[in-house]
Amino acid sequence: MESRLVPKVTSENGESQCKVVCAVLHSPVGKIEISGCETGLHEIKLPKMNVLPNSAGETRATCEVDAGPAPLPPPLQQCAAWLRAYFCEPALTLALPLPAFHHRLLQRASFTRQVLQTLMRDVKFGEAVSYKQLAALAGNGRAARAVGGAMRSNPIPIIIPCHRVIRSSGEAGSYGGGNLLKEWLLSHEKRHKEELAR
Structure with missing residues (x-):
């Protein structure tokens, strides 16, 4: 490093x-x-x-x-x-502690912050959730577009796993690091989750 x-x-x-x-x-x-x-x-x-x-x-x-x-x-x-x-x-x-976050977006109360915290807390390694499902988990099932905005503004990707948010159709959808990276991360998690389940 x-x-x-x-x-x-x-x-x-x-x-x-x-x-x-x-x-x-x-x-x-x-x-x-x-x-x-x-x-x-x-x-x-x-x-x-x-x-x-x-x-x-x-x-x-x-x-x-x-x-x-x-x-x-x-x-x-x-x-x-x-x-x-x-x-x-x-x-x-x-088993590892998460680092403290010190980004302005995560300091003030907002729907974006609520969505990101919900995502980090509720959508586990190897899982995926649709924008609509995440909106419902965050308390507003009609806010799928706002969830998309929250994913675009996520300052801590991977730790706050916005790559796990996919379209309702099952397609990966867009990603700040590019669709190829999103697909790689989802595949990486799926492979390791399957290995742990054996």
Whole structure:
């Protein structure tokens, strides 16, 4: 993992909020950028996949996380450990703590925040839910379009698993990291869930 410091995040009134550290994880699906501060994780940026990764055996070999020169704040360490487990040994994610989140969207009460929290809490590894079903779980069954908007604005993909939200028809639907990445993530989870069930 490579890490670097970036300038402080400032609020609208110009007050300094936190020092943000960015890191790059080399994952089976490409470089994943994570950023955060001592308070929590700010964002996960996914790569756009143009081709599928190689076989599962090779995928597992690419899960290693290289330590960068600067120490990462605890929330980024937790994020890196969680993502490494997700790609290499998904069963371990259940025992790992989730990093605290420190993104503006997740700080204030809103339907988007409610949807993202519901998704993270109720839609488990290897499962999928439609936009309409997630809207109902979040308390408003008529808000499928709003759920789509919440998925597009999700700052913490994979940990907040917006890739598990699919169309009612069963098609994967669109994804911020691209449809190929969404299909890969769903397939990855399905394969590992089946392995655990044996």
